[in-house]
Amino acid sequence: MLTPTTAIRIAGLTVRFGEVLAVDDASIDVEPGEFVSIVGPSGCGKTTILNLLTGLVPLESGEISILGKRPVAGNPDIAYMLARDSLLPWRSALGNASYGLEVRGVPREAREAKARQLLARVGLADFEHHWPKQLSHGMRQRAALARTFCLDAPVLLMDEPFGALDAQTKLQLEDLLLELWNAERRTVVFITHDLAEAVALSDRVVVMSARPGRIVEQMPIDLPRPRSVRTLQKSHEFHDIYSDLWEALEAGMKGAPAALQ
Amino acid sequence: MKASWTEIVAHGAFIAVCLALWEWGARTQYLPQTFFGSPIGIAAYLWEGFAVSKKLWHELGYTVAGTLISFLLGSVAAIALGLAFAMFPKLEHAMDPYLAVLNAMPRIALAPLFLLWFGLGIGSKVAVGTSLAFFIVLANTVAGIRGVSQDHIVLSRAMGATRSQIFFKVTLPSAVPVIFSGLRLALIFSMLGVIGAEIIAAEHGLGQVLSYLQSTFNMNGVMGLLLLLACLGMIVTRGMSRLERALLKWQ
Numbered sequence: 001m002l003t004p005t006t007a008i009r010i011a012g013l014t015v016r017f018g019e020v021l022a023v024d025d026a027s028i029d030v031e032p033g034e035f036v037s038i039v040g041p042s043g044c045g046k047t048t049i050l051n052l053l054t055g056l057v058p059l060e061s062g063e064i065s066i067l068g069k070r071p072v073a074g075n076p077d078i079a080y081m082l083a084r085d086s087l088l089p090w091r092s093a094l095g096n097a098s099y100g101l102e103v104r105g106v107p108r109e110a111r112e113a114k115a116r117q118l119l120a121r122v123g124l125a126d127f128e129h130h131w132p133k134q135l136s137h138g139m140r141q142r143a144a145l146a147r148t149f150c151l152d153a154p155v156l157l158m159d160e161p162f163g164a165l166d167a168q169t170k171l172q173l174e175d176l177l178l179e180l181w182n183a184e185r186r187t188v189v190f191i192t193h194d195l196a197e198a199v200a201l202s203d204r205v206v207v208m209s210a211r212p213g214r215i216v217e218q219m220p221i222d223l224p225r226p227r228s229v230r231t232l233q234k235s236h237e238f239h240d241i242y243s244d245l246w247e248a249l250e251a252g253m254k255g256a257p258a259a260l261q
Numbered sequence: 262m263k264a265s266w267t268e269i270v271a272h273g274a275f276i277a278v279c280l281a282l283w284e285w286g287a288r289t290q291y292l293p294q295t296f297f298g299s300p301i302g303i304a305a306y307l308w309e310g311f312a313v314s315k316k317l318w319h320e321l322g323y324t325v326a327g328t329l330i331s332f333l334l335g336s337v338a339a340i341a342l343g344l345a346f347a348m349f350p351k352l353e354h355a356m357d358p359y360l361a362v363l364n365a366m367p368r369i370a371l372a373p374l375f376l377l378w379f380g381l382g383i384g385s386k387v388a389v390g391t392s393l394a395f396f397i398v399l400a401n402t403v404a405g406i407r408g409v410s411q412d413h414i415v416l417s418r419a420m421g422a423t424r425s426q427i428f429f430k431v432t433l434p435s436a437v438p439v440i441f442s443g444l445r446l447a448l449i450f451s452m453l454g455v456i457g458a459e460i461i462a463a464e465h466g467l468g469q470v471l472s473y474l475q476s477t478f479n480m481n482g483v484m485g486l487l488l489l490l491a492c493l494g495m496i497v498t499r500g501m502s503r504l505e506r507a508l509l510k511w512q
């Protein structure tokens with residue numbers, strides 16, 4: 001039932017690592033341009049789902065399609081961003097921002113022009129020749145955002161990209177992400193432990209249970225766009241959705257009956 | 262770390278006092294010259310060797326050449342093998358026990374064997390030096406390659422990097438600092454191996470001169486050469502650290 005309005009389709013996904021049942025019968029459909037967050041207790045299989053989407057972990061049971069194609073490592077439709085900035089320390093900000101394009105064989109002139117453009121958009125125009133060690137945490141994560149958006153991939157997979165940042169910097173980067181995303185409306189699957197972040201950024205939040213990870217709730221977030229994460233902090237609506245989400249997560253925390261593990 | 266002027270003056274004064282006490286001890290026989298030499302005697306020996314007869318230059322040349330050749334041979338071979346291990350893990354698995362046995366051998370003890378095989382010329386000391394440098398650099402190359410960040414690999418693979426792209430753009434650059442610290446150590450050990458081999462037997466080299474001076478109880482010569490070797494070792498490590506800082510600005 002692959003409709004043209006589906007960008008990512010995950011159906012009946014079950015993942016086992018040996019004896020461990022990591023993900024149990026998960027189904028998620030993401031529309032093109034939709035921003036979907038996945039929240040759930042640690043170890044419930046969030047990263048595993050992303051790794052399956054990128055084709056880094058082989059699919060054994062269930063169905064996955066990304067823009068109508070099966071997952072495959074190096075899929076040019078996907079840009080991946082990790083929790084730690086994972087910038088290459090021996091490359092300048094510019095070298096890091098253009099790394100993905102370099103790997104994909106884009107000639108130097110073109111990739112550096114594009115990377116400069118992105119560095120400017122994330123506020124690092126003056127730092128292109130800095131080494132990662134010379135950048136603050138927040139700046140490194142900005143550079144990682146530049147690298148991710150530099151790929152021009154229609155699908156973005158982000159695994160707790162702001163998880164290691166302090167609260168203040170986090171808000172700034174969330175707004176930056178929304179700004180970048182608003183301009184081009186890519187399809188985003190965003191993993192986080194931070195419910196406020198999930199509510200503020202997403203069109204929909206998928207809640208998973210403790211291992212084996214199951215989907216216990218898919219909550220649409222009907223906050224108007226464009227949003228400002230910082231303004232949202234003061235909105236009642238935002239806090240109502242936040243507490244509903246908390247309840248859904250708490251219910252999921254209790255996990256599945258032991259017999260299934 | 263820049264020493265300030267006051268520090269330099271303080272160190273200078275301290276050393277001058279020590280040398281004066283030493284010289285005084287030597288002249289009053291509290292520090293017998295047969296065992297300790299004397300500062301003026303040492304200076305005279307070095308002056309004679311380097312400025313008058315100039316024969317120490319010649320010996321120094323042999324030692325330095327032996328050290329550099331050992332270092333280059335050992336390091337290049339080790340890095341090449343280390344990279345081969347990274348590309349073919351089965352090769353590493355297969356060679357590991359043999360390398361472990363070879364590495365466990367006290368290399369200086371092999372010197373008499375190498376002397377027999379390669380003669381009293383530069384060949385035998387290069388063999389000792391190379392065998393020391395090789396294993397140090399190999400161990401560091403392997404460790405450096407193993408230490409590559411899994412995040413970088415995952416990210417690169419997700420972006421579609423090929424195996425060889427990952428190797429050249431991620432694995433290798435991330436291993437370079439570890440390889441470099443191996444190289445620094447290997448240079449010192451090449452020198453150690455070369456001098457050790459020269460002491461055991463050689464036609465030329467500072468080690469050979471040292472062992473001759475020692476057997477003739479020329480303590481001023483022995484002390485002078487020890488001082489020279491310490492300086493040489495320091496120059497070598499300083500130079501490597503400089504090179505490292507210049508090449509690895511990103512660290």
Ligand SMILES: Nc1ncnc2c1ncn2[C@@H]1O[C@H](COP(=O)(O)OP(=O)(O)OP(=O)(O)O)[C@@H](O)[C@H]1O
Pocket residue numbers: 017020022040041042043044045046047048049211
């Ligand atoms: N390569 C692997 N081999 C064996 N087990 C694995 C592997 N990868 C993940 N697992 C297991 O699968 C489960 C889900 O792991 P995953 O990393 O997807 O969790 P997560 O939801 O991302 O957790 P966190 O929020 O802490 O990042 C865990 O129990 C983990 O131990």
Ligand SMILES: [Mg+2]
Pocket residue numbers: 046047048159
């Ligand atoms: Mg995870």
